[in-house]
Amino acid sequence: MNHNLTHLHPYPFAKMATLLANSSPSALYSEIKLGIGEPKHAPPAFVLDALKENLDKICLYPTTNGTFELRQTIAHWLEKRFFLHHVDANTEVLPVMGTREAIFSFAQAVIDHNADTENTETSLKDSTESNIESNQPSSQHYNPVIVMPNPFYQIYEGAAILAQATPYFVPCTLDNDFKGDYRAVPREIWARTQLLFVCSPNNPTGSVMTLDDWEMLIRLSDQYGFIIASDECYSELYFDVAPIGLLQACTALGRDNFKNCVVFHSLSKRSNLPGLRSGFIAGDANILQSYLQYRTYQGCAMPIPHQLASIAAWQDEKHVAQNRTLYREKFALWMTELGELLDLRMPEAGFYFWIKVPEQFDCDDEMFVKALYEQANIHALAGRYLSREVEGKNPGQGYVRIALVASVEESREAISRIRKLLNA
Template sequence: MNPLLDRLQSYPFEKLRKLFSGVRPNPAFTPINFGIGEPRHPAPDFIRQALADNPAGLSRYPATLGTIALREAIANWLARRYGIPAPDPAKQILPTLGSREALFALAQTVLDPAGHGIVVCPNPFYQIYEGAALLGGAEPYFINASPEMNFACDYDSVPQEIWAKTKLLYTCSPANPTGAVMTLPQWKKLFELSDRYGFVIASDECYSEIHFGTPPLGGLEAAHQLGREGYPRLIMLSSLSKRSNVPGMRSGFVAGDETLIGKFLLYRTYHGTAMSETVQAASVAAWNDERHVEENRAKYIGKFREALPVLRQVLNVAMPDAGFYLWAEVHEKTGLSDTEFARGLYESHHVTVLPGSYLAREAQGENPGKNRVRIALVAEPEECREGMARIAEFARQHS
């Protein structure tokens, strides 16, 4: 067996199952799950119809490169969304099976398994970053997201000897779980570090379309504004899962540096990760339509407007820059740790939230997720309303 597998930690939801082991939730309540970031708004009818209208794709092996129609639809969406010249569909865009598998596979393309390099990650973080680093033969280095800096990563705190060994850096904007959005000066700093030390930047932007008025700045957009033609050493990743409420389609893309895209295409040709042409046809329809995205966004805005006044009475919680998570500090007002809060809430009110410490690692002497919980506002508004009331009632019992 690959010995690197032994270095992988349990996934957060496996830890959650263990935390809840032996607990019998209060039968007076129906279950409400805010623990997993899975969009639960209905998939748009026109996307369902596009899948039904293109059955022929099920009878053919799809090409790894994808159809030109899909790559052009993605290029045109990028141009509209970010105000950049449309990337070259032939060289700068590659369809992927969502963003998760691409985040993992990109590391296997970029990292030299014999090089013992470093992969820099935000902390807290999406655990795929860590697993991709470890299975690529590299060491993860975590930079704590500081609430004093609006949960930004302090890249100036990283020692030069770490940067000298860095081969890949993951960034997530809007961030999971904090919702923080990177600014242009922060991007400029990252690009300068990438130029100096030669590492690749993987920009995870899967939450970019869940915002509250100001569209988050993207990596390609920042590079364009700073005059970085060709997006050197930059790959952005996105998907339809959150934007269009179709996580089961597994439809996403990578875009950016054409040299990296070319190497990634070679890797994926062997990896066998080609998207069904039926799904590609539905994806074209999704990327070409913004009305359903605006309706989806309005739904999230409404849920945040209702949730925050309720939770602010009992927890330390703030409106995120973007995304669909609340990153709530629970200890100060309830005296409970994040795990105690999650277990107690599940037992007494049958509501699931995710302990923040499960989404982070101890780095520089602290776990930045400690005493926080992640609340995913993914359910329909009525269920979210009921869940917020239950969380508030539980918190009051421990205030």
Template sequence: MNPLLSRLQPYPFERLKQLFAGVTPAANYSPISLGMGEPRHPTPAFIQDALRQNMGGLASYPATAGEPRLREAFAGWLARRYGVVVDAASQVLPVNGSREALFAFAQTVLDPTRPEPTVVCPNPFYQIYEGAAFLAGGQPYYAPSDPARNFAVDWEQVPEAVWARTQLLFVCSPGNPTGAVMPLEEWRKLFELSDRYGFAIASDECYSEIYFRDEAPLGSLQAAVALGRTDFKGLVAFTSLSKRSNVPGLRSGFVAGDAALLKAFLLYRTYHGSAMGPVVQAASIAAWGDESHVEENRRLYREKFAIVTPLVASVMKVALPDAGFYLWAEVPASMGLDDAAFARALYAQYNVTVLPGSYLARASDGHNPGAGRVRMALVADTAECEEAARRIQQFVRHHSA
């Protein structure tokens, strides 16, 4: 067996399953899950129609690079959303969801023969970053986050010796779990570091279309162009239809950026067998070409967060995020519970599932930055999320009395 597999840690939801083992939740409450970030708004009918109307594509092997019309759909969306111009032939590639692509990209760019190949990732973070680093023969470095800035990463705290051996940097903006969006000046700093030390930047932007204020989140390619980096040197952006279009089961997204990196990534993907099926390509073209369903999806989230956030904020320290569909709430010290105990007791007494924040982070300098917080995924309909928030109110008030 591959010895690197032994370095993988249990996934957060496996840990949650173990945490709840032996617990029978109160039968007088229906189950409500705020634990997993799985979009649950209805899939738009026109996307389903595009799938049904293109079933003939099942009879053909797909090209790993995707059909030209698909790549043009990616380029067209980037132009409309960010004002960014890319070459559809060399600067975009289809992927089977951003999770698959983030993992595969690390396998493409890391050179395990170099001393201490390092992958820098935020902390808290999406666990695929860590697993991708381990299985590519690298070592993750967990960049410290700053609670005073909504857990944005403090890049200044990463030692120069770490940057010097870094081969890949994972960035998540809007962030998971906090929803923080990186401003232009932080992108300037990261691009300068990439130029100086020669590492690639993988920018995970799967939450970019769910935001709560008038200004849409800044994208990495958009930042690069604003800073004169029109060749996107060292940068690849990752995005997906899962959250934007409520199609997590479609497994469809794309990457865009540095043509040289994408050429190598295409080679890896060709051997890996990562081609997107023709039926999914057809549905994806339809989805990327329409914004009305995205605007409606965003309206639903805005309505939901406007109702739920004040309810939770009445008993826990939490604020409306910049973007994304999570609330990152602090467990009140008066309850005398850590984040795991909070999640277990809430499940037992009110049948509501939340994810302990410590499961989304790693201890750094003796401190786990997710400890004492829980992540709530507001992915169900508004009524169900409101009911969950009211149960959380009761739970906190009861234990803080």
């Protein structure tokens, strides 16, 4: 077995299961799940119809790069949504089976170990363990670094470890608007960085990168030669202003070749289709050419019925606007009904509340999620499980992530239960 598997942390939901193993949910209430970011809004019927109507094509082998029709549809969507001059459907777009798998495999494909590899196994083990826990740079010059936000989507860390790279965590706190202070990253870290993961809109904080933020990272990429991989799966769940994407920032800076920049998008959140496993990666054609070769050997290709259903989804914006309306209604409800009892911060985009734990629970996120479960039968996620401790501080500790994925009616019920809990 790959010895690096021993360095992987349990997934946040596995940690939650351990935390609640000896707890029982309140028998007074039915279960309300607000812990997992799984969309519960109805998927668009016309997409399901397209899937059903093309089931006979399941007998066909799909190509790894998908059909031209799907790539062209995605290219046109990118151009319109992010004001891009031109996206080449043949070289700058690659459909993938969901962005989680693509983000993971992308790191495996781009990390380069063609430096000194003597005693790699021993030194990598030591540097991986120390860097994950303390965020200190490794003394081994050949060990590449993957920089990522903290808190973060845990697939970034797992991808780094199994690519035999060192994760470097950039704390996202209230002091830096939950976007991370990339200017504070030491030069010696940037010099070893081969890949930077950015999540905008951010999971779990809901923060959004500005054009100035993107320009700073692009300049750093130019200086040090690393790839920027922007996870933009929540980009269509905004409230007022559509978030600026990485490729949009490239175009604004006159970089139409998207050098060293790639983005990941998905239909999971945008169209309430998490089970379709449909997304794409787009950007730098040179990077995508090599990544396509990697995926060809990996054997990942989207089934033809899924591709045709995806075309229908990407071509329609009406259902996306309706989706945003539902989330806007639920966020307004929570802010109005619980804003005086909880420290609620309205996110810029996404469907998460990143909530500071009330003082009556000793600002302890584990204590708060246990109380929600035991006294209100509400599932939430302890913030510390989405973060890593750096220099003695875990930026997720003292926070709880709540996903507003349930219906408006369930949201009203959850609010009622939480009010009772807090008032008690």
